[in-house]
Amino acid sequence: MYKLYVLGIADSILSAKQEKILTQCSLIVGTKRFIDLTAHLPCQFMAITPLATAIDAIRTTLQQGNVAVLASGDPLFYGIGRRLLAEFPENTVQVYPALSSIQRACALFKIPWDDAKITRLHGRNSGNIPGLLLSNQKNLVLTDSDNSPDRIASQLLDYLQLIGETVLPERIKMLVAEDIGLASEKVFHGTLLQASKQTFSALNILCLLVPMTSDNNAYRYGFGLTEDSIQHSRGLITKNEVRAATLHQLQLPTKGILWDIGAGSGSLSIEAARSNPKLTVYAIEHKEEEIENIKNNIVKFRCYNIVPVFGRAPESLAHLPDPNRVFIGGSSGALPTIVELLDKRLDSEGRLVINGVIEKTVQAAPELMNKHGFTVTSSVIKVTRTEPDGRTLDFNPITIMTGTR
Numbered sequence: 001m002y003k004l005y006v007l008g009i010a011d012s013i014l015s016a017k018q019e020k021i022l023t024q025c026s027l028i029v030g031t032k033r034f035i036d037l038t039a040h041l042p043c044q045f046m047a048i049t050p051l052a053t054a055i056d057a058i059r060t061t062l063q064q065g066n067v068a069v070l071a072s073g074d075p076l077f078y079g080i081g082r083r084l085l086a087e088f089p090e091n092t093v094q095v096y097p098a099l100s101s102i103q104r105a106c107a108l109f110k111i112p113w114d115d116a117k118i119t120r121l122h123g124r125n126s127g128n129i130p131g132l133l134l135s136n137q138k139n140l141v142l143t144d145s146d147n148s149p150d151r152i153a154s155q156l157l158d159y160l161q162l163i164g165e166t167v168l169p170e171r172i173k174m175l176v177a178e179d180i181g182l183a184s185e186k187v188f189h190g191t192l193l194q195a196s197k198q199t200f201s202a203l204n205i206l207c208l209l210v211p212m213t214s215d216n217n218a219y220r221y222g223f224g225l226t227e228d229s230i231q232h233s234r235g236l237i238t239k240n241e242v243r244a245a246t247l248h249q250l251q252l253p254t255k256g257i258l259w260d261i262g263a264g265s266g267s268l269s270i271e272a273a274r275s276n277p278k279l280t281v282y283a284i285e286h287k288e289e290e291i292e293n294i295k296n297n298i299v300k301f302r303c304y305n306i307v308p309v310f311g312r313a314p315e316s317l318a319h320l321p322d323p324n325r326v327f328i329g330g331s332s333g334a335l336p337t338i339v340e341l342l343d344k345r346l347d348s349e350g351r352l353v354i355n356g357v358i359e360k361t362v363q364a365a366p367e368l369m370n371k372h373g374f375t376v377t378s379s380v381i382k383v384t385r386t387e388p389d390g391r392t393l394d395f396n397p398i399t400i401m402t403g404t405r
Contacts, residue, residue, distance in 0.1 A: 004058065004088055005068040006075045008332040009034065011181060018096070026065030028326075029054050034070045041194055048080070055087055062092065074100040076118050078142060087328030096101065104361045105177035105205035116140045116207075121147040128280040130159040131305030133208055135277060141206040147189075149206045153195035163308065167213050175207040176200055213299075214390065218322050223275050225267070231293045231300070232265035238329065241383045242267055242398050249353045249379075249402045250325050252276050255394070256347075259284065259323040261313045262330025266294035266306065269385045280305050282320050286312040286332065314341045322347065328354045335361070336368055343372035352403040362399045374403030 005021050014022070014037055022028060028038050028045045038045055048054045057065050072098040075081035081095055084160050085095075106113040117136040122144045128154055133139050143149060153174060160169050169192055176188040178201040188198065206284070224244075227237050238246070246268060252258065255278035260269045262284035272283045283306055294308045309316050314337050324347045331338055335354075342352055352374060356362040366376045383395040 002062050002091065003066050004062060004084065004093045004110060004280060005066065005093045006081055006084055006093060007068055007070050008072070008096060009037070009070050009081075010073055010098035010104065013037070021066075021096075022068055024066050025068040027057065027061040027067045028070065028342075029058060029067065029134040030311060031072075032068030037070070051083070055083075055321050058084075059088075062088075072101065073098055073104070077102070078122070079343065082159065101142075101165060101180055101205050104155050104180045105140070108177045108185075109175050109207055111138075111175075111207065112200075113138075118142075129155045130282055131277075134159075134210055135302055136208075137210050137212065138210040139210070141205075141208065143196070143204055143206050145202060148202075149174065149200045150196050150198050151205060152206065152208075153192045155365055157192050157196060158230070159307075163298050163304075164292075165299050168210070171211050171213070175209070176204050177207075178204045190279065203385065220260075223271060224335075225271055225301075227267075230265060230267045231296045232268060233289050233293060236290075237265050238267050238355075239383055239395055239398075242381050242400075243271060245379065245381050246327065246353055246400055248274070248357060249368075249400055250351055252279060254278055256280070256293070256324035257282070257321050259320065259326045260315065261317075261328045262332070263294060263308075264290050264329060266290075266297050266308075268327060268329065269294070269306050270297050270301055270303055273306045274297065274301060277305060280307065282307050282323075284309045284311065284313055284316055286316075287309070311320065314338050317341065324350050326350070326352045328352070335364060338363075339368040339372055346405075348405055354401045354405035356399045356401060357396055362401075365401045368403070369403035374405065377402050 007018055009291055013051055022038065024371060025043050028043055029048050031048055035045055035243045046054060046057055061067050069080060069084060071080045073097055076097060101111060112113045116138040118140045119132055120142040122142055157169055172192050174190055174192060174195040179185045199239055226240060230237060252272055254276055258281045260281060260283045262270055266283045269281045269283040272279060285291050290307055291310050292312055297308050312332060313334060322345045326342055326346060346352060352369065354365045356365055366378065369376045378399055378401045380395040380397050380399050385393040
């Protein structure tokens, strides 16, 4: 039975073992930068792109001879190995990995990497870069032309300025290993500002080191923040019990987009973001005092997957990505136009949750959701608390109205 050899290449020359394998192959497949490595061999060389064409050629050639696929580093680490194992019988494929680009980069950086968060941005819609990176103390990032180190640095600086974070811009360290293993290999060490002004080779590995800046007590638990721990104004905050019930009704996905309309101090956004780190939360609020509260809470709890949006709905929603979930805690009289907009923009499997205190909202919200094709359920939450000193506190009932497609 003929074999498909998947060889990881880490150096500018082939090893003796790799040479021996390649001399037994009828076809070698790889990127153009491997052509010179194999020019002295008698077998045919074929570009790996377009991939579908290459796979067809591999399948045909395997009927009469061995095939080798050359890949950078470890083919099973975000590499071609995964696809080849899916396309060909397991007993046909033999993988010989080299050191991965991550391993070689960390050797150049002189840092251990067993505690790092690895993020791959190759050819993907990266979404909210600050949310992906800033919550981790050590990041190793596989970049691409759209998400180059300088652009990532610029996005991080813009976001940190948006939330009023003044400490991290100078303390975050960015390391970039370029052209690993080539004559042009070099390593950059610097701040975000310095990195934003650089031009980097397309072949690079990025390391982002983010120091802890907040009180460690903010991380003792992932869910169940109290009203006292969240910065807010004049007692205007969703009560703990109501916040928990509302989040339950939202059924938040592990990743996606949440719009928190009329976010107030951002208490629901903070709880949602902490519980779902891959979720991007847009906290929309038109009061300047509350926007400042949101920003301060983002910094305190390191919830960098929250994007504060200053303005009123629906106008401020136009430039936001379409949501998977929407919570409306306040609409300033614009509820009809907001629900009409959500009819067009909310994901087909999305959920809309509206909390109502006044009778007008409790009556109008279900009618509006029904009008626009939502199936509506509702619950009334009445909270009574007994304090340690024996005092009893009664809060106004809240109606939680949930709309599904």
